Ligand SMILES: NC(=O)C1=CN([C@@H]2O[C@H](COP(=O)(O)OP(=O)(O)OC[C@H]3O[C@@H](n4cnc5c(N)ncnc54)[C@H](OP(=O)(O)O)[C@@H]3O)[C@@H](O)[C@H]2O)C=CC1
């Protein structure tokens with residue numbers, strides 16, 4: 001491993017540590033860029049699964065922020081062993097992680113329903129449809145090597161395991177840590193089922209995983225606030241990234257961009273650029289975590305004139321369901337640990 005990769009703030013170092021998963025592209029990369037502009041004294045750790053892409057992203061950031069203190073970390077949040085190894089590496093590198101942006105996420109092979117789009121267009125649901133994408137998309141999903149649903153593992157459980165394995169460096173006495181999840185307004189209660197929380201049965205694994213994220217946020221705050229760890233969820237709005245290029249090819253998005261600018265006059269959720277989409281994530285960086293409301297989602301918004309701002313909306317989650325789900329995740333964690341102990345898989 002390169003020397004610069006192991007170098008990180010030590011006990012005597014006052015620099016705040018900011019770790020971003022999925023930092024090499026889209027919203028994650030724009031977030032890194034904006035946080036460095038906000039505070040060039042931080043230590044930024046870009047946690048990515050592909051080190052070639054990570055190196056390229058780091059070089060890009062160092063061009064715009066010469067002298068920025070950036071390190072790379074290899075993590076595949078879709079793989080249990082990779083998460084455990086990455087957490088171990090983080091615990092060795094840092095005494096304390098101040099901000100943990102859980103941003104890596106996937107939507108597998110989305111299918112767009114033109115029929116549902118046209119019928120919503122002519123109904124009263126049109127605003128909700130543009131804001132949440134409700135009813136327009138179905139996706140595929142498959143199993144990981146660990147035998148879990150890929151979307152659930154990547155968007156939810158891998159990050160949950162990361163938090164659990166980072167406990168010693170998160171939220172110490174007099175020194176809080178903030179966890180920020182990139183969730184979505186596409187999170188929908190009706191897509192989520194406590195008895196099938198991995199969403200192995202349906203075709204809306206993305207909606208389900210983002211609803212699971214919102215529930216988990218509530219559970220984490222309940223269990224960790226007293227230890228100085230605070231969790232928040234954000235929706236960046238509709239942003240054109242590799243994720244949305246899986247719905248339509250880039251050329252088609254480019255062709256409909258003027259229409260989307262027009263829609264933005266009525267819909268503040270069409271943030272469109274990764275820079276705009278990170279507004280709420282960057283805003284959270286400047287907030288006292290104790291002042292945040294665990295029951296709301298913070299939304300990045302862009303006006304018709306292109307001005308960015310942050311709003312919030314109450315989430316459709318209840319504390320009891322959040323607690324049951326939290327306990328289910330703890331059980332699953334125990335089960336996966338037991339399995340790796342039995343198979344002796346400690347790689
Ligand atoms: N774009 C949008 O409109 C919206 C996006 N979001 C959320 O924003 C987040 C970022 O997505 P976005 O920037 O749009 O899309 P991108 O595809 O551009 O970014 C996703 C990032 O996550 C990384 N990633 C994916 N799977 C893994 C994995 N198993 N381990 C580690 N990293 C992984 C990707 O790495 P790699 O490059 O190697 O694939 C990439 O860096 C996601 O959580 C998404 O759900 C929420 C609302 C709207």
Ligand SMILES: CC(C)CCC[C@@H](C)[C@H]1CC[C@H]2C3=C(CC[C@]12C)[C@@]1(C)CCC(=O)[C@@H](C)[C@@H]1CC3
Nearest residue numbers: 129130131132133136184185186237238256259
């Ligand atoms: C604007 C065009 C004329 C038509 C575009 C129709 C749809 C492809 C989009 C309308 C609302 C969009 C949307 C998303 C994807 C693309 C749409 C369905 C998301 C589901 C993407 C991922 C997210 O996390 C959500 C926040 C988006 C919500 C809106």
